[in-house]
Amino acid sequence: MNELVATLAGYSSAWFGPQWGPPVWVFVKTLVLILVITLPLFGCVAYLTLAERKIIGYMQVRIGPNRVGPAGLLQPIADAVKLMFKELIIPAGANKFLFVLAPMLTLMPALAAWAVIPFGPEVVLADVDAGLLYVMAITSMGVYGVIIAGWASNSTMGFALVCVLLVSQSLNLSDIVNGQARGRFAAEGLNFLSWNWLPLLPMFLVYFISAVAETNRAPFDVAEGESEIVAGFHVEYSGMTFAVFFLGEYANMILVSALATIMFLGGWLPPIDAPLLNAIPGFFWLVLKIGFLLFCFLWFRATFPRYRYDQIMRLGWKVFIPLTIVWLVLVAAWMQTPWNPWQ
Amino acid sequence: MLENYFPVLMFIAVGLVLGGVLLAVGRILAPHKPDPKKLSPYECGFEAFEDARMKFDVRYYLVAILFILFDLEIAFLFPWAVVIPDIGFFGYAAMMVFLAILVVGFVYEWKKGALEWE
Amino acid sequence: MEFAFYVAAAVALAATVMVVTRLDAVHALLYLVVSLLAIALVLYTLGAPFAAALEVILYAGAIVVLFVFVVMMLNLGRVALAQERRWLAPRTWIGPGLLALVLLVELLAVLGPTPPVQPGAISAQAVGAALFGRYLLGVEIASMLLLAGLVGACHLGRRTTEGT
DSSP, X not given: OHHHXXXXXXXXXXXXXXXXXXXXXXXXXHHHHHHHHHHHHHHHHHHHHHHXXXXXXXXXXXOOOOSSSGGGTTHHHHHHHHHHTSOOOOOTTSXXXXXXXXXXXXXXXXXXXXXXXXXXXTBOXXXXXXXXXXXXXXHHXXXXXXXXXXOTHHHXXXXXXXXXXXXXXXXXXXXXXXXXXXXXXXXXXXXXXXXXXXXXXXXXXXXXXXXXXXXXXXXXXXXXXXXXXXXXXXGGOOHHHHHHHHHHHHHHHHHHHHHXXXXXXXXXXOSSOOHHHHHSOHHHHHHHHHHHHHHHHHHHHHHSOXXXXXXXXXIIIIIIHHHHHHHHHHHHHHHHSTTOTTO | OGGGGHHHHHHHHHXXXXXXXXXXXXXHHSOXXXXXXXXXXXXXXXXXXXXXXXXXXXXHHHHHHHHHHHHHHHHHHHHHHHHHHHHHHHHHHHHHHHHHHHHHHHHHHHHHTTTOOO | OHHHHHHHHHHHHHHHHHHHHOSSHHHHHHHHHHHHHHHHHHXXXXXXXXXXXXXXXXXXXXXHHHHHHHXXXXXXXXXXXXXXXXXXXXXXXXXXXXXXXXXXXXXXXXXXXXXXXXXXXXXXXXXXXXXXXXXXXXXXXXXXHHXXXXXHHHHHHHHHHHHO
């Protein structure tokens, strides 16, 4: 593998000369790596939509899509092709530029944040020190795509993350994962009890529920409720403009699940320190955990009735913010004592 | 160290370009036959009752201000959380004073009913 | 990196000029976002990724969104455009333009002899150590300022709910 990379780098130098060769090579390599992350992500989004329809179908004693391909497995592809050939309608009176820019602005952060997500030990596109801050900065730009409800959830997520920072003392996502491999339980081989979800359990719940609100998912989907406001702004978007919005929202779901996995569920770490489990590559564990959280997203949608806007606000301001402040103070105090479990 | 960010900036560019490419694909493959009725904004089959850019409720504005204030607080909490082992009990106490002042404001808001949403 | 700095700085300047001269408030805000992002890039090229991230999160991601809310809330239409056009008449530029020119000359005179900033990254840990060490008093005073903001916001919201 390394030989292949070196050979390709050599070709680049040969073609573009010693001065331009290396930068061109870095550019091409980065571009390929970016596509290696984004294209499978698009595939995941496509099959997440199928999984959603199937799982919710079974939860409601239906069988979901089963006509296109075996057991409906080609349904997402049929959907994508259909959306591609649908007319793009830009309503008269809408600002054309902004109308087209909005879906792009929703998709971009959901993709670009993956640059700093570690897929395994040392397997990350950009191992930057302020990785977490970067993710927050890039996702905060997503509000321009959709300026709407569920917006206050951003703050509560931030508070929950401060607790994670307290115990890991790093903004680097790989360091945060590695920090969870240490601790009293990890020393006895029970890794999964040392992950942040247990000592920071309220924060994990706050983070995950805020994430559901942040991604405009049921039961907090007041901006897109299909029964009250016929899916909100989605009505005005057709064809590929709708598809890009949709892609952005589902990619965002996968992104927040990945972040929750890294912050609270030990990222790529195996749950128990056993030789057999350690032999399985970390990527598998990461995907498994993300998959579990995504299943929760779908499960919530099938289970809970939609919250009203005032109920979401009350939950955010009167439950989550006080809870996170209290937990923050407690964790910080806990760390000052000799019983600090995060040594 | 700053070079580490190059893939990040490139990812942002690729993210925008991919969105643009997808939209362009739709524009090329899909039919394009606009007519005034099709493009007119609608509300449940009627002509629009009022300008779609309707006035915003002042309460959204309040929520926005609160949101920014708490975001600012997080801006102080982040650097504090990453240096807590170095600054020890002094740093802990400093942040507790900071938080206490803000909790006063939060309690005030709560008691005044600014967090209610009737 | 120096090249990136100058490009970002030029974009910031151009975008800021557009913010001032645009008649439509929404367009002006969009340029403001561009300007803030460009400033974040400037901070980053100077070796302060933490400050750059905060610039994006707080200014571009939160405060401008508030401005957008205000513009939507006020629902400025053609009247506001006409008013803005009147306000931005060429002769109103003379006074502020001259005064700004004086400041610019002074700024150039002050900045001229200073050596360029040494490139080197400042980590979040360094920012934290500075904030909760040397500048602790500033942090505590900032919390008072935020308290004032909380109380102020509360009254802003209250008066309008009574009015309806």
